[in-house]
Amino acid sequence: MDRTERKTNSRNHSVTIDRDSKMILRKIILDFLILFCVGFLILVFFLWGKPYERGFFCDDESLKHPYKDSTVTNLMLYIIGLGLPVLTMCLTEWIRLRDDKARRPRALFGRELPAWLWESYQVVGVFLFGCACQQLTTDVAKYSIGRLRPHFFDVCQPDINCSLPEYRWKYIEVFECLGENKKLLKEMRLSFPSGHSSFATFTMLYFCIYLQKRFTWRGSKLLRHGIQFILLTFTWYTLMTRVSDYKHHWSDVLAGFSIGIIYAFVIYACVSNLRKTRSCRSHNHHEAELHVTNGNSHPRVQV
DSSP: OHHHHHHHHHHHHHHHHHHHHHHHHHHHHHHHHHHHHHHHHHHHHHHHOOOOOOOEETTOGGGOOOOOOOSSOHHHHHIIIIIHHHHHHHHHHHHHHTTOOSSOOEEETTEEEOHHHHHHHHHHHHHHHHHHHHHHHHHHHHHHHOOOOTTHHHHHOBSOOTTSGGGSSOEEOOOOBOOOOHHHHHHTTOOSSOHHHHHHHHHHHHHHHHHHHHOOOTTOSSHHHHHHHHHHHHHHHHHHHHHHTTSSOHHHHHHHHHHHHHHHHHIIIIIOSGGGSOOOOOSOTTSOOEEEETTEEEEOOOO
């Protein structure tokens, strides 16, 4: 009788594991499929997108700035905006949950998934989804509007003699660029909104929100806030360099900044599970937080 019950329990346990594995696998596949679809649309814009061909006025001084290389390069932006948050999120979740026995373990085809690994997958996945969505939104606006960058004349070198009186107040739509760099000729029409601004704002602001909700170190009251200040300062610096490098008009930067802020708070409030964790606390950070278990008080350390 006991042997029969053990076989039945073992069979039921196997069925439960198999069902859980299918649910987890289905979730992972759907998540990656959604990310792939959004990422593919971004790639389509990058490889085959054609910006709206907007004209210009010969006396438009805002388009006559010299071309300069970016102070904050794409590589620098991606390392700080993607690499740093992803690595920090994984490390933070590992420290928080490596010894957590209270959570129900997840299993995938008989192999138990550590709680920190599953939580890292969720927080990083939501973060990457937000990055992809804000980037796609920015690209749609860029290619639809086709606003000329401040270095338009320097890069394009239009075949129009602007010294002639007939072109003084005329909006010129039919022209050819004598510049030979095809990449720059495409980029010169993608000023609005600023992609650097939207990307830096979203990644750094969402990263700050994550640190506020998940990162605490009792050794210093100001460590977390100091890190957040550095991240926001990098965002501010990136925004300012887009104007000083003549890559964007100030309104382009403002629009990109707005897109980044909106997506950071929408992803936090509507998609992530960060709201389920602790919020800002009003008590003194120097005091260790205590919880009572069977009449004994023990310090609870959060990282």
